[in-house]
Amino acid sequence: MPEIIQIDDIHQAQALLGTNDEHITLVENAFGVIIHARGQEVAVKGQKVEDVTAAESVLRNLLKVIEKGESIAVKDVQAAIKMAKNGTINHLIDLYDEAITKDAYGKTIRPKTMGQRMYIHAMKQHDLVFGIGPAGTGKTFLAVVYAAKALRAGEVKRIVLTRPAVEAGESLGFLPGDLKEKVDPYLRPLYDGLHTVLGVEQTTRFIERGVIEIAPLAYMRGRTLDDAFVILDEAQNTTQAQMKMFLTRLGFGSKMVVTGDRTQIDLPKGVKSGLVEAEQRLKGIKGLSIQHLDQADVVRHPLVGRIITRYEEEA
Template identity: 50%
Template structure:
């Protein structure tokens, strides 16, 4: 039996933000949820069978709850969450929204946008060593950086160390022009970009000058013990097993490590095994080490990126180190 339900919000702007003020998004929601949607000013009216209207009401209620927690929706986010809700009986989206994980940094609060991102952050909170493995655009490095900055601001650690292998230069940077900073900057630029998204530029400069935030190639970690620090190894698919072991054994007292990488984007010579491919087989049974695997469903870039990744996954030819970029 058809029913109608009208959802009312504090303002017209508040209502339109839930579907990104895009009529196409409402049309998509109508098709997925099986209801008719009409919106005017500060209200959204749902018409359809009682069961589907109840589901649609829950979906928009969850969006509203997420918005109150700090989620700012763009059209890709709306479509992603709509598909997530439609994928099962709503369990995944309810879990994502109703049990929030919020990472506070100086410039913004960061909320996971997918269930995979949330489980990743929960693993980071529980374990001293976490591996985040998965395709580009899933937030592996960004969320790791957010967790590190939040821990620093709460005085849970005294410093942050960010590193990645400069594999394109073979970690022999001497032939490149400029001083050390100029030599390594092209390889570490993505880490700086994430820092500036979460901290004011003056804070990044001051903390870097004081050594509270250190960004360096992986080769510079050799021979050190890193205590009371948050240590992130990015692009770990480009480490050899020897480099991975060297990095992991730098772990000191009161420190935490996050290792991120995409095993489909290995730049090592084909004869070399990736340390990120090997690590899960060797370390999987050690308490305190957690392996989180992202999927294309966790991609938070343009929706086409997810489809591109899925297409490449289907075409993968089974090379032990994955296709080389």
Template identity: 45%
Template sequence: MAVRKLSLPMGVEVAELFGEYDRKAKYIQKKLDVRISIIGNEIWIKGEDGNGIDIAEKIVDELVQMSRDGHLVEWREFEYIVDQHLQHDEDDDSFKGVYNEVKETTLLSNRIRPKTIGQKNYMETMKERELVFSIGPAGTGKTYLAVAMAVDFLKSGKVQRIILTRPAVEAGEKLGYLPGTLLDKVDPYLRPLYDALMEMIPAEKLSYYRDSSIIEVVPLAYMRGRTLNNSFIILDEAQNTTYQQMKMFLTRIGFGSRVVVTGDITQIDLPRDSGSGLVVVQRVLKSVATIGFSYLTDQDVVRNPLVKDIIKAYDEYEREEKTEEK
């Protein structure tokens, strides 16, 4: 049996490292078929497989580094770290650990950083390209990170305003039957965009920005006829745009503007005879080198772990349905 001893540096507590009842240590044991013993400030890793011990040591080292930097590792983020180490051979020197891969990519004075390598690549693409399409399942941070990037651009003076928009289409809702103006009707559907903004901007300042039209949250229908210069524009839930709506939106881009289009092509609420503009645009613009496409997967889901399992189950079910139809 191989044995490895690790000594915790000053200031790193076992309870903080492994969580309540050493939950994270138990998870590592189960995944790598090793045994972890904690004696004082020493961690002993034992196992029959030297490779498993090597990977376990790298995972613990990464948790220690994050703890020393004052980063609280949530459970879903921890699972992702373990998964990534399992996917890389211990001799793969190009992989320096998830935290080392993502920690230099930050927004809003280091308040926001990616939690997965996919999110990091998405953020880098937004920094580099004027137009970015982010496609992936719910919970991957598509909209949240786009809003964070927009706020960062506004605060640094790279743009003069932020415009957030969504198509007025939702599953099971007939907007014509709802009371009020169009803005009243779509306001609940724009709420996730408000929620993201409220996390990043103090309420009083956000109110000023909205009253001054420095930040606009509007339905897609309000974009027609406008040319938007020096703006950071986000089109959310873009899977529910039609071909014509997507074309209309993209031709609104003015000078000095950045645009991020987000959506989940597995959650289309359009009528069956209406094709999704987000699906078509991938074919139309795939050869334009200056446009970025960022694809996130269930590996990038940072919500409750149950969400990842649900997404996987639906993906498998839909694949089976398509196979049966053939």
């Protein structure tokens, strides 16, 4: 007997099925079942009871997410399938309830896509997290927001933000002004998250007191960073030696997040990116997590999305 899922709302049924039934096709392929959808009724059939049960649980839990008013994409379905296979599917809905913290005005900050949710979850669970993906996926902003939340909650004593200053040469020696003036233009993206959570005034006070430290990567050499939340941004522009140096700064009570975009490497020709090499070398090591964000995690204003679609249609 097939398992039957009744859906109250036709729009929710359409959201569950996906564009051209792409969501149910993923579930069919994952569990070797056949899914028939007619109107607001979805039937799951298969040779093995356990496969039918698993597929049904994926669909029912995704439907709960949709009923909460959340939209789902392919990555959400893939995550649900993975959770069903490791026995945690009933916790899927919890990911969508997850709030990171409140901003300086009391508004709740939440991850907006499944990739972002998995990224935040990885920060909670691991001492070292790599966030790899294109611009606009929120990898840097979310890392800084989570660091500010950890500082505010007393989980760490300070935040250290760094990135390789490839554009000006790592030494920055020929630039005028003090260190802050030299480094600021390269770290501007990191300030956005701090200002969002802490506000401009508190961020400034923390920087003046050394609670938040902002420095080029070269200044990390020879240090061990205890009780700190350390973020390395633009990590695709580190050399292998720089990446090893940075990762070995991890101290007790600390967390590290390494963010980067493999498609935006500005290193001299023939120099291998430390991010690319670390991703290959460190995969599978206990205590760290490598999270990949993609175009599905790019959060745009809905109007921007419609404008881009129109340009692509007419191209």
